[in-house]
Amino acid sequence: MQSKGSSVRFTGMVIRSPISTLMLSMFATFASLYVAGRLWQDAENRVYLAKELDRITGLGKTVMSVDDSWKIIECREQRKKLSGLEMELAAARQEGFVSKHLSEINRTPKRRPLVVVGIFTGFGRKSNRDAIRKAWMGIGATLKKMEEEKGIIIRFVIGRSSNRGDSMDRSIDGENKQTNDIFILENHVEAPEELPNKTKLFFAHAAEKWVADYYAKVNDDVYVNVDALTNVLTAHLEKPRVYIGCMKSGEVFSERGQKWYEPDWWKFGDGKTYFRHASGEMFVISQALAKFISINRSILRVYAHDDVSAGSWFIGLDVKHVDERKFCCSAWSSGALCSGV
Numbered sequence: 001m002q003s004k005g006s007s008v009r010f011t012g013m014v015i016r017s018p019i020s021t022l023m024l025s026m027f028a029t030f031a032s033l034y035v036a037g038r039l040w041q042d043a044e045n046r047v048y049l050a051k052e053l054d055r056i057t058g059l060g061k062t063v064m065s066v067d068d069s070w071k072i073i074e075c076r077e078q079r080k081k082l083s084g085l086e087m088e089l090a091a092a093r094q095e096g097f098v099s100k101h102l103s104e105i106n107r108t109p110k111r112r113p114l115v116v117v118g119i120f121t122g123f124g125r126k127s128n129r130d131a132i133r134k135a136w137m138g139i140g141a142t143l144k145k146m147e148e149e150k151g152i153i154i155r156f157v158i159g160r161s162s163n164r165g166d167s168m169d170r171s172i173d174g175e176n177k178q179t180n181d182i183f184i185l186e187n188h189v190e191a192p193e194e195l196p197n198k199t200k201l202f203f204a205h206a207a208e209k210w211v212a213d214y215y216a217k218v219n220d221d222v223y224v225n226v227d228a229l230t231n232v233l234t235a236h237l238e239k240p241r242v243y244i245g246c247m248k249s250g251e252v253f254s255e256r257g258q259k260w261y262e263p264d265w266w267k268f269g270d271g272k273t274y275f276r277h278a279s280g281e282m283f284v285i286s287q288a289l290a291k292f293i294s295i296n297r298s299i300l301r302v303y304a305h306d307d308v309s310a311g312s313w314f315i316g317l318d319v320k321h322v323d324e325r326k327f328c329c330s331a332w333s334s335g336a337l338c339s340g341v
């Protein structure tokens with residue numbers, strides 16, 4: 001009895017005059033147009049904020065600025081609504097409310113990358129590159145994802161052959177066509193004694209090509225734990241000029257003919273050890289320092305070693321030297337974020 005009665009009432013509600021049905025559907029259309037318009041404005045911002053939240057909270061960062069915590073609280077609230085918004089945005093797109101063109105020009109600017117990692121390589125070292133691609137760098141979509149989601153840009157760094165355009169240059173070009181992960185320094189000629197100049201050029205060109213928080217130099221026989229690197233770097237973000245590495249001094253070779261002969265040995269105190277500088281297997285500088293190198297490259301001199309040269313550029317500046325033992329990549333150091341092979 002009761003169920004029958006309610007079904008009668010229900011039917012009575014549905015059968016209405018065609019005019020009110022028309023008005024109702026017009027109203028619904030306008031309402032959804034308005035909502036969809038608002039949604040596509042906001043949703044992309046929120047997707048970005050939530051990703052940022054993942055990036056910040058996923059780091060296991062111990063020191064967090066007030067600004068960060070505020071952002072996180074806000075992001076948490078935003079994220080609750082996020083999945084719903086994303087669905088509605090997708091629906092709005094499907095209905096044609098968001099034109100491709102509009103969503104393109106309204107794309108929110110992404111946060112700048114955290115670090116550009118330059119892996120110094122040379123001709124005839126493809127097996128090292130392939131090992132690194134497999135072990136920690138990734139290829140194709142994985143490399144892209146690392147860039148977009150973690151803000152970590154990784155490239156091999158190489159100059160040109162002294163016989164420009166020869167088979168060595170062509171083989172690098174061919175490899176890069178496939179992997180798209182080589183940063184070629186067109187003005188640099190590959191040679192062991194030119195390594196300090198290569199380091200200078202890498203930082204200068206990387207700072208011009210990418211605006212990132214940090215720039216790292218790594219050798220092509222070093223394996224890096226990218227998440228651990230991210231953790232260390234995020235902890236120093238608030239320092240304006242920072243130079244992070246496994247700090248050492250190292251012997252000065254003052255006899256001509258020695259492998260690491262230092263023509264300027266007499267400048268270094270008693271001529272026996274260098275000033276403190278980060279070991280060259282892997283070190284990181286912040287953006288201001290990379291810019292400094294880029295602007296002042298013509299008056300920055302180089303010494304026999306690339307790591308000593310970099311150290312010399314910063315020793316006279318107001319730079320925070322961070323002696324981070326995790327950057328001591330030698331196989332025997334435990335807790336390191338990198339290891340040599």
Ligand SMILES: *[C@@H]1O[C@H](CO)[C@@H](O)[C@H](O)[C@H]1NC(C)=O
Nearest residue numbers: 193194195196197198302303
């Ligand atoms: C490094 O670059 C400078 C300036 O371009 C050049 O004079 C020098 O010969 C290069 N090589 C070394 C080993 O200093």
Ligand SMILES: *[C@@H]1O[C@H](CO)[C@@H](O)[C@H](O)[C@H]1NC(C)=O
Nearest residue numbers: 288291292293295296297299
């Ligand atoms: C060196 O770089 C700094 C920016 O980091 C700039 O202000 C300064 O003018 C540069 N010096 C020279 C001599 O180019």
